[in-house]
Amino acid sequence: MPSDVEGSYSRRAAEYTAALGSIATVHPSDLALVTSRASSVVGPLLDAGCGPGHWTAHLASQCADARGVDRVPAFIEHARAEHPTVPFTVGDIDALADPDEGYGGVLAWYSLIHHEPDAVRRALDEFARVLRPGGQLLVGFFLGAAVDPFDHAVVTAYRWPAEALAGELDATGFAIVETHTRIGAAARPRPHGAITAVLR
Numbered sequence: 602m603p604s605d606v607e608g609s610y611s612r613r614a615a616e617y618t619a620a621l622g623s624i625a626t627v628h629p630s631d632l633a634l635v636t637s638r639a640s641s642v643v644g645p646l647l648d649a650g651c652g653p654g655h656w657t658a659h660l661a662s663q664c665a666d667a668r669g670v671d672r673v674p675a676f677i678e679h680a681r682a683e684h685p686t687v688p689f690t691v692g693d694i695d696a697l698a699d700p701d702e703g704y705g706g707v708l709a710w711y712s713l714i715h716h717e718p719d720a721v722r723r724a725l726d727e728f729a730r731v732l733r734p735g736g737q738l739l740v741g742f743f744l745g746a747a748v749d750p751f752d753h754a755v756v757t758a759y760r761w762p763a764e765a766l767a768g769e770l771d772a773t774g775f776a777i778v779e780t781h782t783r784i785g786a787a788a789r790p791r792p793h794g795a796i797t798a799v800l801r
């Protein structure tokens with residue numbers, strides 16, 4: 602990973618957590634989408650790139666078996682302290698420690714945004730490996746007209762056209778179920794996309 606994602610988030614983990622580390626800060630449409638998708642998952646759920654763990658705790662409130670992984674130790678320490686009944690692990694979503702086909706669902710909510718475009722497939726391959734056939738993947742991302750980098754508040758991030766990211770999912774073995782976008786005034790601070798897919 603060329604840019605220092607781990608170091609950049611580690612330095613600003615407390616700030617990120619204070620600003621965004623609560624389910625109360627998420628957009629109501631995103632909360633509705635994630636909740637409804639989670640309710641249809643059969644089997645354990647992985648929150649991949651869980652940050653402070655608020656989404657993981659929400660998933661755990663919907664389905665008993667949810668866990669989070671992130672490569673930033675400060676996020677995992679916070680998540681464990683804040684949500685002591687939910688399992689959290691320090692780890693890399695490009696090289697998960699989990700066995701094959703162990704999960705019914707993976708949430709990758711804004712955790713692929715810092716991957717260089719040609720490296721997104723590493724994480725997607727891992728999601729495909731740890732999901733059961735028919736398992737669900739939900740990805741949240743910054744929407745854009747082209748795949749291009751921008752100066753995200755923490756570290757360089759990438760916008761993706763929904764079709765381009767859907768193409769990466771398709772090439773990894775996922776069938777696209779639905780795509781959501783939010784643009785214009787409703788999209789503050791930035792245009793947003795979400796794709797739900799199932800492993801073929």
Ligand SMILES: C[S@@+](CC[C@H](N)C(=O)[O-])C[C@H]1O[C@@H](n2cnc3c(N)ncnc32)[C@H](O)[C@@H]1O
Pocket residue numbers: 606607610621649650651652653656670671672673676692693694695709710711712713714715
């Ligand atoms: C924008 S934050 C999103 C966090 C959380 N999903 C949320 O919605 O608030 C991006 C997260 O992805 C994590 N991340 C990025 N690349 C990762 C990798 N290769 N392995 C594990 N975590 C990663 C970062 O550490 C950070 O916590």
